[in-house]
Amino acid sequence: RKEVEQDPGPFNVPEGATVAFNCTYSNSASQSFFWYRQDCRKEPKLLMSVYSSGNEDGRFTAQLNRASQYISLLIRDSKLSDSATYLCVVPRAGGYNKLIFGAGTRLAVHP
Amino acid sequence: EAQVTQNPRYLITVTGKKLTVTCSQNMNHEYMSWYRQDPGLGLRQIYYSMNVEVTDKGDVPEGYKVSRKEKRNFPLILESPSPNQTSLYFCASLGQMNTEAFFGQGTRLTVV
Numbered sequence: 013r014k015e016v017e018q019d020p021g022p023f024n025v026p027e028g029a030t031v032a033f034n035c036t037y038s039n040s041a042s043q044s045f046f047w048y049r050q051d052c053r054k055e056p057k058l059l060m061s062v063y064s065s066g067n068e069d070g071r072f073t074a075q076l077n078r079a080s081q082y083i084s085l086l087i088r089d090s091k092l093s094d095s096a097t098y099l100c101v102v103p104r105a106g107g108y109n110k111l112i113f114g115a116g117t118r119l120a121v122h123p
Numbered sequence: 124e125a126q127v128t129q130n131p132r133y134l135i136t137v138t139g140k141k142l143t144v145t146c147s148q149n150m151n152h153e154y155m156s157w158y159r160q161d162p163g164l165g166l167r168q169i170y171y172s173m174n175v176e177v178t179d180k181g182d183v184p185e186g187y188k189v190s191r192k193e194k195r196n197f198p199l200i201l202e203s204p205s206p207n208q209t210s211l212y213f214c215a216s217l218g219q220m221n222t223e224a225f226f227g228q229g230t231r232l233t234v235v
Contacts, residue, residue: 016165020163053211053229053231054228054229055213055226055227055228055229056166056213056224056226057226058223058224061223099165099166101224110168110171110181111156111168111217111224113158113165113166113167114165115163115164115165116165
C-alpha cells in the first residue's frame with residue numbers, strides 16, 4: 013500500500029458544483045495533514061492544514077477520519093479558477109523532514 | 124517578500140555534462156529539501172538538509188549530490204546527468220515542524 017494515495021481524476025465539474033476528493037494514508041501515527049494546490053507546471057502552494065478533525069476556509073472544507081485513515085477536501089460552489097491539481101501531504105512519522113506527497117487529484121471546472 | 128528562488132527555470136543538457144541547480148531562500152529557514160516530480164508519481168524527495176552542513180538522503184538520491192554551506196543556499200548537483208533524470212525539480216524550505224513548505228518555481232530539466 014502506498015503511503016499516501018489519491019484518485020488521480022480528472023474530476024470534470026460545472027461551475028457551482030460541489031466536489032470532494034479523498035486521500036488515504038498508511039501511517040496511523042500521522043498527526044497533521046495538508047492539502048496543497050498546484051497549477052499546471054507551477055510550484056505547489058499550501059491550501060489548508062488539518063490538525064484535528066477538520067478545517068474550513070470559505071468554500072473549502074477539509075475533514076479527517078483517523079479511524080479509516082483518510083482525509084477529504086470538499087469544494088463548494090466551484091469556480092473556474094479552482095481548476096488545478098490538489099496534492100494531499102502527510103508528514104512521515106518521526107519528523108517533519110519527510111513530507112510524503114500524494115500524486116494529486118486533477119480538477120477541471122468548466123462553464 | 125518571502126520566497127524560494129531556483130535557477131535555472133529551464134535547462135536542456137547532454138548526458139554526462141555536470142550541472143548545478145541553485146536554490147536560495149530568504150526566510151532564514153533551517154530545513155530545505157529537493158524534490159522531483161514525474162507524471163503519476165507525485166513529488167519524491169531527493170535530499171534534504173536540517174541545517175548548515177547537515178544533509179541526508181531522501182527517497183530517490185541516486186545520481187544527485189547536495190551541499191549546505193550557508194543557511195540560505197541548497198544547490199542540487201548532477202555530476203553525470205542521464206536521461207532518466209529528465210524531470211521537474213522543486214526546492215522547498217520549511218521553518219518549523221508541520222508548518223507550511225515554501226516551494227521554488229521549479230526547474231524543468233531535460234537530459235538528452
